[in-house]
Amino acid sequence: MRLIPRVSGWFEQRLQLATPIRATMAHPVPRETASWFYVFGSAALTILVLQVVTGILLALIYVPSAGEAWNSLQTLNHKIALGWFIRALHGWGSNFMIAIVLIHMVQVFLFGAHKFPRELTWIIGVVLLLMTLGMAFTGQVLRFDQDAYWGLGIGVSISSRIPVLGPWLVNLLLGGPIIAGATLSRFFALHVFVIPGMLIAFVAVHVLLVLRLGINEWPMPGRVVRRATYLREYHELTHGADGIPFVPAAVWKDMFFSGFVLLSIAACAAILGPFGPGGAPDPTIIQTAPRPDFFFLWLYAVLSLLPPSLETPALLIGPAIALGVLVALPFVSGEGEKSWRRRPIAVLIILLLAVALGSFTHLSQHAPWSPEMDAWSGEPIPAEYLKGRTALERQGALVFQLKQCHNCHALDDRGGHRGPALDAVAVRLTHDQLVRQVIQGGGNMPAYGKNLSPAETTALVAFLETLHPAGQAPARDASRAVALDRSGDGSSARRP
């Protein structure tokens, strides 16, 4: 068979690609970089290919129309053979993409790969991170369900707060006055044309920079980066005894890991299935608790925990600061130690960020700041809290349920957690303080004065006063007893 060499020779005579491709594949890399720590970038590239392919497959069926998108997702899920699997691959691919990109970024930072001469590679990486998050958000909108609809509302509420330009930006984002057909169409254009186009272009430059500047060498404590000497030292490292050709010495680990990631995505997709869509995007169905996708949950928690006065400044200035820090990083610490063993602050920053993001994500899944809307009708008061109580106190327990106190206050760990649990409230507050708190509210509790009759307040407070652990006396106001005695009989302030 001399046909194959002849055909390939014909193409090569015209394309002349064999030499540059061979040179690229065999370019020397430092021996230690053939490591399982250096596989995340290529894995992200592999997932990008998966996302492009599955995205095109979904576009064969999906209808980017506000009236039809949700129905077309149902068709994909239930009527098209394996449509659910393609949706699941795309959805899980998106989650894996963000995870791998974040791991890649942490590895690059801890290995000092952002330092000279790879500053631009890092900055383009930051741009790619923003685009990845942009793809995740716009993709969540294309899954046009209740979460997408109200998520858009959250997005425009945030952008409306930008000074002067805010309200115009809202119309521009929505493509009109409300979240409707034009909104979905422009998010479709962003998700399918604009961001992917830019993403592919920037990925190309990112990879080109990695090839031109060489992969970051394994950081050794004491091997310090200096602008004057680094390039020569790197050349000695790769072209001396320590240099090995990328193909095949290092590439097999990238290939195995990429395959493993693809297999994991496929396994998640096959076992756990696609994401949604949730309820139909009908804004008149308000029995819904919108939640963003996993990687935006931390932000959702931050938005509820910020004090109201800080929220707008934090929302507008916070992202700018974060972006500024990420872009400035390679210029501020462009030289010096690369090894994480000699960079304790770098390690601490990563740990702090991981703990903060993890805690916010965890909080958002329990949402203790939101009332439990049906606790008043769905969570009974524990029986022990009613045993041996007077009629008035039991009436108070009824008021507690009917006025929906249970939606925000837990008893025996059941009910809402918006306010403090009330199992031992009588130990903390005296009778008068309870009355005041119920009537006037305060400390983030609404005032119920207009909403409770005096009889209801009396009963409710009587019930609340029974809420103290056995053997622990309820709080009482000693001075009040004295004052009452004085007014009572005028002469004697002492009574047993």
Add this chain to the structure above:
Amino acid sequence: MTTTNGLSRRTLLVRLAIGFNVLVAGMLGVPIVRYILSPVTRERRPGYESWLSLGSVEQFPEGQTRFATYRNPVVNSWDGETATIACWVRHLEGEKYQVFAINCAHLGCPVRWFPQSNLFMCPCHGGAYYADGSRASGPPERGLFEYSYKVEAGQLFIKAGEIPTPGQPVAALAGEKPPCV
């Protein structure tokens, strides 16, 4: 072929060609930018809001707060269910009403009315409002958005048509009338 001032014929032609293309790019750019900005500029002139009926006033008994919906005035045929918007109508007495937007003043999630506790509550971040729409607790910085209303021929009309957002008071400062105060 360099002339005395150092500008060759070729360099001049290249510069002219660049200038010509900049001119053409500008001519193409203006309509493109206007097209992109059309939701902001063109349609804003007449305004997005108009008077819309919420139906007969008999649906809204005195002293109660009821759920109502309307069809947004600016619609496309492919908007589907998204063009139907909900709101809360509180009938105080006689012809006195309050019509609240469904969107929480914090981040726009749909608030629910609880007649038992006389509160509006938001499922997203725990915002709560009193029956008159004023802020009770939680992250919102202000009370619920209110539509202006009128009663005509036994029907309740509200002026609506644009999603209410917390940033809109800024629009009032810039000379734009906020549709929903």
